[in-house]
Amino acid sequence: MTERNRELLGLIPAALLVTAGFAAVFVQRDDVLTDVSLTYGGIFLGLCFVAHLIVRVTLPHADPYLFPLVATLACFGLVILYRLDEDLAREQAQWFVVGLLVFAATIISLRRDVRVLERYRYVIATAGILMLLLPRVPGIGEQVNGAYLGIGIGPISFQPAELAKIAIVIFLASYLRDTRQVLVQGSHRILGVPLPPLKHLGPLLVVWGAAMVLLVFIRDLGSSLMFFGAFLALIYVATNRLSFAVIGLALFALGTWFFASTVGHVQDRVDVWLHPFDDKLYDAPGGSYQMLQSLFAQGDGGLFGRGFGEAIINLPGGGTLLPAAHTDLIYAVIVNELGLVGACGVLLVYLLIVERGFRVATLSSDSFSKLLATGLTAVFALQVFVIVGGVTKLIPLTGVTLPFVSYGGSSIVANFVLLALLLLVSDRARREVKGLR
Amino acid sequence: MNAPISRLFAVVLLLFAALVAFTSRWAVFDAEALRDNPKNRRGLIEELRVKRGTIRAADGTLLARSEPAGAGTYRRVYTEAAKLLPHVIGFSDVDLGRAGIERSRNDELSGNAGELDDLVDQFRGGTERGDDVRLSIDLGAQRAALAGLNGRKGSVVAIEPATGRVRAMVSLPGYDPQALLRRDTRAPLDRDPDAPLLNRATQAGYPPGSTFKVVTATAALDSGRFQPSSVVNGDSPKEISGVPLANSGGKSFGDIDLTTALTNSVNTVWAQVAEKLGKGTMSDYMRRYGFNSDPPLDYPRDQIFASGEYRDGALLPPTSRFVDVGRMGIGQDKLRVTPLQMAMVAAAVANGGELMRPTLTRSVVDPDGRVVDSVDPERERRVMSEATAQNLTRMMENVVREGTGTAAALQGIDVAGKTGTAEIVRDQDINQPWFIGFAPSASPKIAVAVTIERSQGGQGGTEAAPIAKQVMEELLR
Numbered sequence: 001m002t003e004r005n006r007e008l009l010g011l012i013p014a015a016l017l018v019t020a021g022f023a024a025v026f027v028q029r030d031d032v033l034t035d036v037s038l039t040y041g042g043i044f045l046g047l048c049f050v051a052h053l054i055v056r057v058t059l060p061h062a063d064p065y066l067f068p069l070v071a072t073l074a075c076f077g078l079v080i081l082y083r084l085d086e087d088l089a090r091e092q093a094q095w096f097v098v099g100l101l102v103f104a105a106t107i108i109s110l111r112r113d114v115r116v117l118e119r120y121r122y123v124i125a126t127a128g129i130l131m132l133l134l135p136r137v138p139g140i141g142e143q144v145n146g147a148y149l150g151i152g153i154g155p156i157s158f159q160p161a162e163l164a165k166i167a168i169v170i171f172l173a174s175y176l177r178d179t180r181q182v183l184v185q186g187s188h189r190i191l192g193v194p195l196p197p198l199k200h201l202g203p204l205l206v207v208w209g210a211a212m213v214l215l216v217f218i219r220d221l222g223s224s225l226m227f228f229g230a231f232l233a234l235i236y237v238a239t240n241r242l243s244f245a246v247i248g249l250a251l252f253a254l255g256t257w258f259f260a261s262t263v264g265h266v267q268d269r270v271d272v273w274l275h276p277f278d279d280k281l282y283d284a285p286g287g288s289y290q291m292l293q294s295l296f297a298q299g300d301g302g303l304f305g306r307g308f309g310e311a312i313i314n315l316p317g318g319g320t321l322l323p324a325a326h327t328d329l330i331y332a333v334i335v336n337e338l339g340l341v342g343a344c345g346v347l348l349v350y351l352l353i354v355e356r357g358f359r360v361a362t363l364s365s366d367s368f369s370k371l372l373a374t375g376l377t378a379v380f381a382l383q384v385f386v387i388v389g390g391v392t393k394l395i396p397l398t399g400v401t402l403p404f405v406s407y408g409g410s411s412i413v414a415n416f417v418l419l420a421l422l423l424l425v426s427d428r429a430r431r432e433v434k435g436l437r
Numbered sequence: 438m439n440a441p442i443s444r445l446f447a448v449v450l451l452l453f454a455a456l457v458a459f460t461s462r463w464a465v466f467d468a469e470a471l472r473d474n475p476k477n478r479r480g481l482i483e484e485l486r487v488k489r490g491t492i493r494a495a496d497g498t499l500l501a502r503s504e505p506a507g508a509g510t511y512r513r514v515y516t517e518a519a520k521l522l523p524h525v526i527g528f529s530d531v532d533l534g535r536a537g538i539e540r541s542r543n544d545e546l547s548g549n550a551g552e553l554d555d556l557v558d559q560f561r562g563g564t565e566r567g568d569d570v571r572l573s574i575d576l577g578a579q580r581a582a583l584a585g586l587n588g589r590k591g592s593v594v595a596i597e598p599a600t601g602r603v604r605a606m607v608s609l610p611g612y613d614p615q616a617l618l619r620r621d622t623r624a625p626l627d628r629d630p631d632a633p634l635l636n637r638a639t640q641a642g643y644p645p646g647s648t649f650k651v652v653t654a655t656a657a658l659d660s661g662r663f664q665p666s667s668v669v670n671g672d673s674p675k676e677i678s679g680v681p682l683a684n685s686g687g688k689s690f691g692d693i694d695l696t697t698a699l700t701n702s703v704n705t706v707w708a709q710v711a712e713k714l715g716k717g718t719m720s721d722y723m724r725r726y727g728f729n730s731d732p733p734l735d736y737p738r739d740q741i742f743a744s745g746e747y748r749d750g751a752l753l754p755p756t757s758r759f760v761d762v763g764r765m766g767i768g769q770d771k772l773r774v775t776p777l778q779m780a781m782v783a784a785a786v787a788n789g790g791e792l793m794r795p796t797l798t799r800s801v802v803d804p805d806g807r808v809v810d811s812v813d814p815e816r817e818r819r820v821m822s823e824a825t826a827q828n829l830t831r832m833m834e835n836v837v838r839e840g841t842g843t844a845a846a847l848q849g850i851d852v853a854g855k856t857g858t859a860e861i862v863r864d865q866d867i868n869q870p871w872f873i874g875f876a877p878s879a880s881p882k883i884a885v886a887v888t889i890e891r892s893q894g895g896q897g898g899t900e901a902a903p904i905a906k907q908v909m910e911e912l913l914r
Contacts, residue, residue, distance in 0.1 A: 237441045282476060292476060298463035299471030300479055312482050321482070340464040344457055351453050358446045362439045370438055374445065381449045385456065392459035 003064040003430075004056045010068025011052065014075045015045050021079030024308035044078060044093060047100055054104045058111050059427035061434065063360055066426070069353045070404055070419055076346065077405035080333060083309045084326050088407050095409040099416040106420035114424040115368055121174040128167030129210075131160035135218060161223050162401070162414035165383070166421070168227060169375035172207075172234050177367040180238040207231050208248065212255045219265045221256065222386040222398025226379060228252050233378035234371055237361075273396035290323045294391050297322050298335040305339030326407040328399050331391045346405070347388070354381045360422055363429040373425045376418050481531050485510040490546045490567035492526055492538060494518065494576045495604070495799055500526055501539070501614075513539075515614040521579040523614045524636035525572065525606050525797060527737075530618055537636075538797060540737045542570045545801045545809065566804045573597075573799040578605035581911040582887075585904030591889035592637040594780035595908055598881045600814040601784070601793030603734070604912055605885075606777075608637040639734065640742045642773030643888055646857030646897065647702045647841075648871045649768030651782055651829070654699060656722035657710050658828055659790075659821040665696045665828050675705040677763035682708055685858075699832045700840035702856065704767045711766020719762055720755035725820040726782050727792065729754065733817060734777065734795045744774035768857060780886035783873040786833070786853070787881035790826035792817040834878050837902075844902035845874055847910060853878040854905065856897030866894045872901035876909045883912045 001009075018041045048071045055062060074096065082089035110116065117124065135141040140151045150159050176183075211228040214220070228248070236245040260270045272281055276288040276295070283289075297311060311333055313325050325333050335343045357377030364370045383400055390397035401411040463471065471477060488511050492501040500519045506512040513529050527537015535543055543549075548567035575595075582593035586609050595605035610633040616622035617634075626633055635641060657663035671690030674681040684690070684704050690697070698706035711719055723729060729745040729752060731738060746753040746760050748771055753759055764770040777795065785792040794815040801810035821829070833853035836842045841856040854874025861867045870892050875884035885908055887901040895901075 233445055237438050237445060240438065240441050277474070277476075292474075295463050295467075296471055296474070296477045296479060298460065299468040299477075301464045302468055303465055312479055315482065321478070335460055335464050340461055343460050343464070347453055347456060347460075351450070354449050355446065358442050361442050367438070370442075374442055378445065378449075381452070385449075385452045388456045389452075389459070392456060392463060394455055394459045 003061055004052070006064035007055065007067055008052060010065060011045075011048055011071055014048065014068060014071040017072060018044060018075035018079060021076065021308065022082065025079065025083045044075065044096070047096060048074075051100050051103060054107065055423060058107050059423050061430040062423040062427035063356055063430070066353065066356050066360075066419060066422060069349055069356070070415075073346070073349055073353075073404040076349075077330075077402075077407075079308070080330060080337075080405065081326055081407055083337075084313060084333070088326055091409075092407055092412070095412045098409065099412040102413050103416040103420045106417050107424060110421075110424050111427075114372070114421065114428065115366070117170050117372075118174040118177075118368055121171050124167045125171035128164040128171065131164040131167065132214060132218065134160045157409075159401070159408065159410040161218070161220075162408075162410040163417070165227065165230070165379050166376070166414060166418055169230055169234070169379055170372065170421075172231055173368055173371035173375050176234055176238040176371055180367070183235075183239050183241070183244070205251075208251050208255070211252065212259070216259060216263055216266075219263070220398050220400075221260075221266060221269060221396055222390060222400050225252075225395070226382045226386050226400065229382045230375055230379035233382075234375045237374050238367075238371055269396045269398070273393065276393065290329070291393065291397055293322050294329050294332040294397070295393065297329070297332040298392070301336040301339045301343075303339050303341060305335070305337045305342055308337055311336035324399075327401060328387065328397070328406075329391055330402050330406050331388050334405075347384075350381070350384045350403075353377075357381075357422055360426040360429060363433060364425055365429065365432055369425045369429065373422060376422055380415075380418060484547065485531065487511065487547050488566040489513065489529065490548070490569040490804070492546070493569065493571045494522075494574050495572060496576060497571070498576055500572070513618065515618075518576060519614050520611065521576055521583065522572075522574055522606065523611050523617075524608045524634075524638065525574060526614060527740075528614055528617055533617070533623075536737060536740060538570060538572065538736070541735050542798060542801070546570060568804070568809055569802045571799045571802065572797055573602035573604060574606060574797065575604045575912060577914075578908050578911050579607055581605075581907045582607040582904065583609070583611075585887075585907045586889070589889050590631065590637070590891065591887070592641065592776040593885065593887050593904060593908055594638050594776045595883055595885045595912060596780045596784040596795055598784040598787035598875060598884045599793065601795045601817070602799065602814070603795055603797050604883065605908055606636075606638045606797070608635070608641075636740055637890070638776045639732070639736060640740055640775070641890075642742050642744065642747065642775060643869050643871075643890070644859035644861070645768040645772055645774040645779060646859035646869060646871050647704075647707075647768055648779055648782075648855050648857035648873045648886075648897070649772060649774070650699060650702065650707045650766070650857075651786065651833070651855050651873065652722060652726060652728075653707050653711050653714075653719070653766040654695065654829055654832065655726075655786070655821050655825065656714050656718050657695065659722065659825040660714060660718050662714060662718075663695060663710060665832055666694045668692050668694050669698065669706045669709055671698060671703040671706045673705055675709065677705075677708045677712065678761045682764065682767075696832045696835055699855070700835045702836075702841050707767045708763035712763040714762075714766075716756040716760060716762045719766065722820070723755055725792075725818060726785060727778060727817070728774070732775075732777055732781060732795060735798050735812075741777075742773075742775050744772075744778035746771045747773045768859060776886045776888050779871070779873045779888075780884055783854075783875050783886060784884035785820045786826050786829050787875035787884045788826075789823045790819055790821040792820050830878055833874065837874065841896075841898040842872060842874065842902050844898055845872060845906045845909075847876060847906060847913070850876050850913065851878040852876040852906075852909065853881075854902070856902060858895075858897045861891055867891050868893075868895050870895040870897040870900040872897050872905045874902075874905055874909075876913060883909055885909055 022041050081092050134151050150157050211224045214224040232245045232248045260266045272288040272291055276291040281288040313322050315321050361370050361373035387400050387402050389395040401408050403415045489503045498518050499516050501515050503511040504514050527539040529535045529539040546567045582605050590609055593607040596603055610631050612626050612633040671693045673684035673687050673689045690703050731741045731743050748759050761770045794817045798812050803809050830853050837845050837852045837854045842854045845852050845854050857871030859869040861869055871888045873886045875881040885905045887905045
């Protein structure tokens with residue numbers, strides 16, 4: 001069977017999921033299955049089919065499992081959002097159209113060779129850093145929960161960090177392809193630990209500095225962990241030197257500890273993380289209310305969950321019980337309604353995507369493609385880790401999205417670009433493996 | 438570069454394993470602690486989303502229902518008829534919590550009872566409606582008791598001897614349960630020195646006076662140490678536990694049998710009998726009747742008071758050295774009893790010596806009309822032999838026919854009973870009048886206990902017996 005036929009078959013689970021999911025929500029609401037509601041699912045599956053056709057025509061040899069896995073997540077996210085708020089689901093569906101257009105545009109413009117991106121690496125890097133700083137620009141910057149992650153222009157709200165993560169991974173992949181040989185050479189040992197020459201530690205220190213600035217400047221521990229983690233992953237894969245990763249991690253931990261004890265906002269987040277049950281923190285604005293409600297929602301879910309549409313999201317007298325249920329805390333809603341079992345299923349889908357992503361990297365022959373696929377996959381995995389880890393109090397809670405599931409236009413668009421890049425690398429790699437240059 | 442990529446994937450696997458571990462921690466291992474956390478309001482919100490079942494009287498009269506309050510929640514509404522038995526019904530409120538039947542039958546009313554139901558409900562998408570509870574309370578009897586008490590503080594309990602079903606339970610002063618749910622009208626009820634929220638039938642411990650002689654008589658006859666014809670000297674005063682004890686009005690009766698001693702409620706005779714039986718025997722029979730423990734009523738434990746001897750607020754075993762067994766035997770000493778317990782005493786004698794478990798619930802019916810729980814009568818224990826019960830019944834018939842309890846006599850129906858008048862404040866003549874009894878004495882259909890709190894000069898025979906008569910008349914119609 002060809003890759004594309006496998007991909008088409010792979011969409012069947014997504015189709016079943018979206019149908020079963022909507023049916024469950026309708027049954028819970030005692031609604032009749034109206035035409036409007038069924039067209040929702042139909043249009044969505046139509047969109048997936050169109051995307052499949054684009055891939056079929058442009059990238060016939062690309063990995064057949066990535067897109068169905070992403071479609072499964074997206075369907076799942078849509079059902080959860082529909083259950084939370086129909087309007088959100090409709091907007092999200094519109095963002096999917098935009099996302100798929102960008103997806104198609106990315107594939108078509110880079111289909112000849114994804115490596116043209118290397119030529120623009122400094123432009124891309126600058127654009128990425130500017131995007132990260134945008135939320136601090138007065139007038140358009142938005143502060144949510146003390147962190148500067150979003151910008152608002154008119155009615156449209158956007159999280160530039162979502163796109164910046166891709167830009168920075170492209171730059172790092174390109175930069176490390178050039179310098180990896182230099183970084184490996186001439187290392188000496190201190191206390192038995194092989195260390196690269198000090199001058200080559202420079203880039204590492206620069207990126208570390210950037211992550212720290214990010215931490216202080218946009219005040220978001222999760223995002224800086226995501227960026228810096230992706231960087232460490234890349235430098236480790238590029239050099240095969242564990243020492244880089246260990247030193248980097250130590251530096252990051254040191255920096256985080258320092259800022260957590262000096263910068264008020266970061267300190268508050270850490271306090272909330274360590275003492276969510278504290279009465280004073282619970283009542284404080286921006287305190288542990290959100291964290292605790294997240295835990296209560298998960299505790300309410302148990303092993304098998306309450307079922308679609310059964311979680312308590314809103315207070316009976318109006319107002320919300322679980323804040324940011326459609327964005328930051330959507331994972332808590334999933335645990336609440338589908339239980340530990342359902343949540344593990346979702347995590348498994350992410351893990352499969354990560355596995356396919358790393359496979360794309362191993363199949364690639366050139367360094368840039370390898371590093372690009374590794375970096376994109378790592379940043380994707382870290383994003384899931386940061387938000388799910390935050391919601392489950394493994395690490396402090398921060399405001400990044402759960403890819404393809406959370407509500408949010410920038411997240412959808414950015415992650416479709418990420419998927420497009422992975423498919424582009426994959427198509428080339430698999431063609432080479434098959435000897436079809 | 439492929440080897441580090443594989444190792445990187447292993448790191449991701451570890452990170453995801455940590456995510457699964459932490460999700461498990463909250464969703465499964467710590468779930469119970471999270472549910473019980475006082476900051477977690479999910480339980481309370483959930484309750485509001487359940488349409489609680491109705492509560493109805495024995496004749497089907499609606500007492501409590503739930504009506505939609507918007508946003509998928511419900512509010513409790515108590516009907517006009519609920520004012521006849523507010524203490525029995527209790528309340529269910531997010532702020533106040535629950536009491537009464539609303540509490541003791543909460544699982545049924547909120548639809549939480551039954552494992553199988555839960556599974557089906559989960560499949561259907563949660564419980565939407567609770568089961569309906571029907572009480573055994575007869576509203577006619579409630580009205581008769583309320584009319585008889587006529588605003589005086591006190592309590593009336595009527596029990597069907599053969600089944601244990603409570604047919605009347607009145608506590609005065611009462612209150613409007615609907616007013617209790619509103620903040621502004623609740624505060625005065627809370628502060629009222631007359632304690633209208635207290636269910637005097639189950640929570641108030643009163644000195645039983647001479648009605649307790651029924652218990653002493655049970656011990657005397659059933660232990661085989663005395664017969665109804667046994668003769669004891671009834672002169673007054675008599676030295677009991679080293680202190681002289683007098684009969685009512687200081688009257689001396691000479692040598693009389695126990696039937697006569699019960700008919701005329703002769704203190705000195707029954708005190709001597711109790712002394713002769715001893716603390717062990719008295720204790721045994723008190724326990725058989727249910728003294729010294731919470732009556733097994735389907736009612737919240739913290740709204741039930743265990744009858745018995747109390748010292749410094751603590752329950753004493755009747756064998757304690759602090760107990761004056763002679764005075765206990767005539768309902769004095771440190772006895773504190775509830776009207777419910779005394780109604781159980783009357784019901785046990787009426788039922789041939791067998792005590793049935795008292796119940797307020799007649800049946801539980803699910804929203805589809807199926808009987809979920811028919812609350813079948815349950816035997817609590819045998820208190821005395823059938824022969825003892827028959828002898829005691831004859832003695833108690835005499836009390837109503839020609840003794841202190843004539844005011845409880847019914848036209849054409851034999852009534853058995855016993856009066857009591859406990860002195861609360863002797864020099865101000867403040868008494869606690871009592872009557873316990875049952876009818877028809879040949880095949881008893883109803884047993885009652887009536888008491889009035891702090892009556893000015895009232896006697897059991899003149900104040901309590903007429904109320905018992907009205908209630909029995911209503912229930913025998």
